[in-house]
Amino acid sequence: MMAPSPEGSDDVLWSDLPKGPLSVYRERASFSCRELLLFWEGEDVLRFKKMIFSALENDPLFARSPSANLSLEKYRELTFLRCKRVFEYDFFNMENLLQSPMSVLSVIQCLGMFDWSLAAKCVLNVLVFGTAIYSSGSQRHFKYIEKIYTMEIFGCFALTEVSHGSNTKAIRTTAHYDPATEEFIIHSPDFEAAKFWVGNMGKTATHAVVFAQLHMPGGQCHGLHAFLVQIRDPKTLLPMPGVMVGDIGKKLGQNGLDNGFAMFHKVRIPRQNLLNRTGDVTPEGTYVTPFKDVRQRFGASLGTLSWGRIAIIGMSVVNLKLAVSIALRFSATRCQFGPTEEEEIPVLEYQLQQWRLLPYLAAAYALDHLSKSLFIDLSRLQQDLRRGDGGTAQAELGREIHALASAGKPLASWTAQQGIQECREACGGHGYLAMNRLGDLRNDNDPNCTYEGDNNVLLQQTSNYLLGLLEHRLQDGARFKSPLKTVDFLEAYPTILGQKFTGSSMADWLDSSGPLVAYQWLVCYLLQESHQKLNQEKRSGSSDFEARNNSQVYYCRSLALAFMELIVAQRFHEFTHGPGVPPSLRAVLERLSALYALWSLNQHVAVLYRGGYFSGEQAGKTMEDAILHLCAQLKDDAVALVDVIAPPDSVLNSPIGRADGELYKNLWNAMLQESRVLERASWWPEFAVNKPVDGSLKAKL
Incomplete structure (x- = not known):
């Protein structure tokens, strides 16, 4: 089944907005909603999203129920049926996905807006499982990608274990190579090494990309590698020999998605099932990799x-x-x-x-x-x-x-x-x-x-990256430089640290360039403070582990967040101030850019004062005035936005x-329209029947 492919007039790109109480605000907008929509999405993406939304709206399988009282089993069945229909519509067309990354993002967004259980189920199968095979494997694995699109197999991505999640280097599932049979033996040493929280694994996945520690016959371990492992028979959905697989139970949300667990008892898989782009094993048992270290x-x-x-x-x-x-x-x-x-x-x-x-x-x-x-x-x-x-x-x-x-x-x-x-x-x-x-x-x-x-744990990856660059600079004289240029501004960090805010009025904040200058100072200051805190901990006798552990709160964690806020604000500023922005849209987009940067920066006012970038009450006061001014300017544009x-x-x-x-x-x-909203309660006799009060209760009353 193919989704409708509308072509032709602009009517295909958007529907007329209904008249009603919101029309008052729409008429006040300073820009054309259609013009911004076309600029923001682009015609191809807009057409693609319109096609997806149209298919969801007109297909009875996606009809909204007036009541959300589906059982867990029925909700998961409905989610799987909808997932099958999504593949029938060919939203995840492989050629489109390879040619246009925005097609991938568009499908995720559209399905997620409808139901995240459905979106997650599809994304885990195609994007996460499929992309892991495509990007980490080689030509010998591409046959599995074709089977994903025909739904001959259904996939999941098995990294996290019961006892380890964020610490990927400590994953305990093993893959020992046996040169006699040219097979890897996938094994879970105990239940703490069971793969856990794996989306799609609970009831539907037939195959998994399993991360395990690669061990060679001589005893050498080459660290974490990815393996393609069949966990269920696609014809019966029964577990494969040696595989214990099941569902972890009801969650706080996204219950249409079946999260599961799996344990492996000496499960043998062919040597070719190692996803070998970054490392491979010869039939004789020699480890080879294109990387030097x-x-x-x-x-x-x-x-x-x-x-x-x-x-x-x-x-x-x-x-x-x-x-x-x-x-x-x-x-x-x-x-x-x-x-x-x-x-x-x-x-x-x-x-x-x-x-x-x-x-x-x-x-x-x-x-x-x-x-x-x-x-x-x-x-x-x-x-x-x-x-x-x-x-x-x-x-x-x-x-x-x-x-x-x-x-x-x-x-x-x-x-x-x-x-x-x-x-x-x-x-x-x-x-x-x-x-x-x-x-x-x-x-x-x-x-x-x-x-x-976990968010707080992940932030350590970013602060470690920044601190590592600073360490290389101090020890080897290496420059602050990266392929995407996100850290290049740090090359001037001693000069930046000497800067002070010199503005005196609200106008100094009304363009996002003002907050960006302050953000660069903030990141430099937090980088210096974090580095000094680490060195102080080490000088006091702390181990490297203890030093990093004692430097997270108020230092490394704040550094990572401020750096990322700067990147978001910087990229949005460059986009909204770029030459490609139509003049009629420039003002509203620049206000959005300034408001985001200023509102985010406002959360760091204490550090800006503590570090000496701000002084006097005017700096903080004019920032707050600017936030309120930008809100007032955007108020009439809000509905159109x-x-x-x-x-x-x-x-x-x-x-x-x-x-x-x-x-x-x-x-x-x-x-x-809600179920039984006007009906008498099914347990009404319990209310109406007079029962004698128990003597002990009567005495208490």
């Missing part, structure tokens, strides 16, 4: 691990987009109080509501741009590796992307977490109704803070967030 090989392999983290950045952005779309449409139509007793005004007119919500709208745009740009960066790295260009430059690029993904995931998922909660509260009691979806968004986003590495990022109503699935703005009518109708 382990550090280079590990750097090149980091790209595979980065796919999941960059995908989670995109998932978090989608959740934030949905939440701010619901909350801002609600705020533009929800009237409370006013200048007189007879007049009520939309709560969006209140400064407090603007301050609560509009920075998250700016964050949704800024982080969306980060998500797209990182996706492109990683795709280029994978293309280089597939061409066999696996030298030092690619290893350095792999490490840089790893550092960005390791901080980008925490920043995006935490921003979404905080933003969804703020949106829920900003919608008052109506935001607490499950039908308005903010609770589901909160639950479905929550694992993003943990999957693919939401129209650019919000999906169709059938996908958004929130009565208070519908595009027509008929807040109360939509809420009332949705409530009446």
Whole structure:
């Protein structure tokens, strides 16, 4: 089955927005919503997303149920059936995915806006499992990719274990090579080494990319490598011999996705099932690798691990987009109080509501741009590796992307977490109704803070990267330089540290270039402070491990977050101030850029004062004034900005967030459609029957 392929007029690209209460704000917008939509997405992506949304809206299998009371088994069955239908529609067309990274991101975003269980199930099979084979394997493995697209096999990515997750080097599953049979023996030494939390493994996966420690006959261990292991028979879904596989149970959210566990008891797989792009084993048992040292090989392999983290950045952005779309449409139509007793005004007119919500709208745009740009960066790295260009430059690029993904995931998922909660509260009691979806968004986003590495632990990868560059500079005189140029500004770090804020008015903050200068100082200061803290710990007798452990809070953790916030703000600034921006869109995009950078920087005011970049009350006060001024400027554009990022109503699935703005009518109708809403309780006799009060209870009363 193929999805409809609309062609022709501009009517294909967008639908007319309905007339209603939101029209007042749409008419106030300073820009054309259609022009921004076309500029932001691009015609090809816009057409592709429109096709996906149209298919979901018109297919009965994707019809929304008025009640979410499906059993766990039924929800998972429905999710799998929808997943099959997605493959029938050919959304994950392999040729498109290879030619256009944005096609991949578009499918993830569209399916995620509908249901993250469905999106995660598809993404884990195609993007995570399939890409691991494609980027880490070689020609001999590509036959499995074809089987993914025909659904002959269904895949998962098995890295995390019961006792180890973020510490990948301590993974305990083993793969011993037997030259007599030319096989690897995959083994779990005990239940703590069981693969755990693996999406798709619970009920549906037939194959897994399993990470295990590679041991050679002579006893040498070459570290973590990826192996393709069949875990179930595709015809029966029964476990393969030696494999114990099952489901870990109900979660806080995303319960349409079956997360599972697996243990391996001396499971033999062919030598060819080693994904061998970074290292291989000859039939006789000799380990060979194109990389000169382990550090280079590990750097090149980091790209595979980065796919999941960059995908989670995109998932978090989608959740934030949905939440701010619901909350801002609600705020533009929800009237409370006013200048007189007879007049009520939309709560969006209140400064407090603007301050609560509009920075998250700016964050949704800024982080969306980060998500797209990182996706492109990683795709280029994978293309280089597939061409066999696996030298030092690619290893350095792999490490840089790893550092960005390791901080980008925490920043995006935490921003979404905080933003969804703020949106829920900003919608008052109506935001607490499950039908308005903010609770589901909160639950479905929550694992993003943990999957693919706990956020706080991941941040250490980024701070280690930065501190390592500083150490090389101090010891060897090496320059601060990286393939994506994210650290190049540090070359001037002694000069930057000598800078002070010299502005005196709010105007000094109204362009994002002002906050960027302050951010560069902040990162340099935190890098110096973290380095000094580490050295102080070591001088006091702490081991390297203890020194790093004692330098995280207020130092390395803050360094990694500030660095990533700078990267997001810098990339968004360059994009919104670039020559390709239409003049009619420049003002609104530059305001979004300034608001995101300033709002993020405002969280570090104490450090800016402590380090001496700020002095006097005016610096902090003018920053706050600028944030409020930008919020006021963006207030009339808020609904139109939401129209650019919000999906169709059938996908958004929130009565208070519908595009027509008929807040109360939509809420009332949705409530009446709920199951048994007007019926008497099934347990009514328990209320009506008079029972004698127990004597002991009567005495207490």
